[in-house]
Structures are given as C-alpha cells and as structure tokens.
Amino acid sequence: MKLSTLLTTAALFSRSAMAHYKFPSLIVDGTPTPEFKYVRFNTNNINPLLDLNSIDMRCNEGGLASGPQTETAVVQAGSTVGFTLSNSIGHIGPMLVYMAKAPGDPSNFDGDGEVWFKINEWGPDFSSGSIEWPQLGITSYSFQLPPSLPNGSYLLRIEHIGVHNAANANSAQFFLNCAQVQVTGGGNGNPGPLVAIPGLYSNEDPGIHFNNYYPPPTSYVIPGPPVWFE
Known part of the structure; x- marks a missing residue:
C-alpha cells in the first residue's frame, strides 16, 4: 500500500475516533463532579455500542460490573443536572435520558426488566426548512429532573444515538453511560411508560434506520417511549 494511502486511511480513522465520546x-x-465518581465506569472507552x-x-x-465501585450523588427532584462529554459530539443524532428506580442500593442494581422510563429527549431542528442537528459540537448536556419524581435511588442513563451511517441497516451507533443518584424532595408521580433495556429499540425504528442525506429528510422520529415529565 502506498504511503499516501496509508496516511489517508490513518487520518480518516483518527477523525472517526475523535468523533466518538463517553x-x-x-x-x-x-x-461537573470528578470523572466516574457517580458515573459507572465503562470498559470500551469512547467506542459505541452496535448490538x-x-x-x-x-x-x-x-x-x-462497575456499580459497586461507584458512589451515589444526592440530587433534588425538579433540579437541573447533566453530564459532561469526553469529546465534543461529532455525529448527528438525538440525545435521550432515561431513569430506572432501584429497589435498594443502586450500586447493586442491574436495571433488568421493564423498569426504565424516559425523562428527556432532544432531536433535530427543522425550523429553518431543512434538518439541523444542534447537538453537534456540544461538550455537556443538562436537563431538568421531573419535579414529581418519587424519592429513592435511581440509575440515570444518558444516551446519544449516532445516525450518520444509519441509512445502512444495523449501523446506528449508541454512546451511553449511567450515573447513580439518590432523589430527594420528590413527589408522588407515576413514571411511565416503563420499558426494558434491551428491548426498547428495533433496528428498523425510523429514528434508528434513518437516511439523513438523500432525499433530504423532512421529519425525524426520536426512538423510544414518550417522555414522562410531571
């Protein structure tokens, strides 16, 4: 292989890797709190999930596996919290936030079953007449916890879905992490609908198998259940 080809391949790989994040x-x-103090450590660095x-x-x-090594942050229902990113977002796609209530200590909770509910989502902007992705380039994402969220321990899951290659089947990329939080000052809300992870998405969901290019899209359906916010 020619040196110029090798250099081009390396440059493309480098740009692709820099577009990844956690x-x-x-x-x-x-x-921002110390890295991985309240966020469960992941072992795949900035690489996305595909399955x-x-x-x-x-x-x-x-x-x-890293739950027992993770501390739990105390947060107030109705307050604004968020997550930092290791690199700025370099892929188009929506941002989503889910929670799951733990039956006890969140460090031992594996999130199994229909226990997850969505509290926030942020998709593309069509106000200019064409699709725009304001998520590109951000280095943190903040959102409000529902004011009526019941007190207790939760997993708080942040997710960005990269759909830059999603015109090809099974090619969406999922970047995500979970924090452990103890909610105080909450209410008597009834979060839902509850979904299981895995199981909440299909590879044929219109927001996952999505062509951003041609013909130009005029709408986008954010994957997953509706947002619960009371």
Missing part, C-alpha cells in the same frame, strides 16, 4: 462526569448544581440486543445497552460495556 459521558464520564455527572453535573450537579452546575458543577441492540446486548445487556450492555443498559449502562455500556462494564457498566453493570
């Missing part, structure tokens, strides 16, 4: 820090009271049927879809690779 969510290492929870943001509480407007301040929708894997239990890694819950909290990323290594995210179930």
Whole structure:
C-alpha cells in the first residue's frame, strides 16, 4: 500500500475516533463532579455500542460490573443536572435520558426488566426548512429532573444515538453511560411508560434506520417511549 494511502486511511480513522465520546462526569448544581465518581465506569472507552440486543445497552460495556465501585450523588427532584462529554459530539443524532428506580442500593442494581422510563429527549431542528442537528459540537448536556419524581435511588442513563451511517441497516451507533443518584424532595408521580433495556429499540425504528442525506429528510422520529415529565 502506498504511503499516501496509508496516511489517508490513518487520518480518516483518527477523525472517526475523535468523533466518538463517553459521558464520564455527572453535573450537579452546575458543577461537573470528578470523572466516574457517580458515573459507572465503562470498559470500551469512547467506542459505541452496535448490538441492540446486548445487556450492555443498559449502562455500556462494564457498566453493570462497575456499580459497586461507584458512589451515589444526592440530587433534588425538579433540579437541573447533566453530564459532561469526553469529546465534543461529532455525529448527528438525538440525545435521550432515561431513569430506572432501584429497589435498594443502586450500586447493586442491574436495571433488568421493564423498569426504565424516559425523562428527556432532544432531536433535530427543522425550523429553518431543512434538518439541523444542534447537538453537534456540544461538550455537556443538562436537563431538568421531573419535579414529581418519587424519592429513592435511581440509575440515570444518558444516551446519544449516532445516525450518520444509519441509512445502512444495523449501523446506528449508541454512546451511553449511567450515573447513580439518590432523589430527594420528590413527589408522588407515576413514571411511565416503563420499558426494558434491551428491548426498547428495533433496528428498523425510523429514528434508528434513518437516511439523513438523500432525499433530504423532512421529519425525524426520536426512538423510544414518550417522555414522562410531571
């Protein structure tokens, strides 16, 4: 292989890798906390998940095993929290946030079963007449917890779905992490609908098997259940 070809291939690989990311820090009271103090450590670094049927879809690779080494942050229902990113987002696609209530200590909770509910989503903007992805380039993402969220321990799951190659079947990329939180000051809300992870997405969902290019899209359906926010 010619040197120029090798250099081009290396440059493309480097740009692709730099477009990848993870969510290492929870943001509480407007301040990022130490990396992986409250966020479960993942073992695949900044690489995406591709298999929708894997239990890694819950909290990323290594995210179930690292629960006992992760501390739990105290957060107020109705407050604004968030996550930092290790690199700025370089792929088009939506942002989604899920929670799952733990029956006890969240460090021992594996998120099995229909226990997850969506509290936030952020998709593309069509106000200009064409699709725009304001998620590109951000280095953190913050959102409000539902004010009526019941008190208790939860997994808080952040996810960005890269759909830049999703015109090809089974090619969407999933970047995600889970934090452990203890909610206080909550209410009597009834979060739902509850879904299982894996199981909430299909490779043929219109927001996952998605062609961003031609013909130009005029709509986008964010995957997963409706947002619960009360």
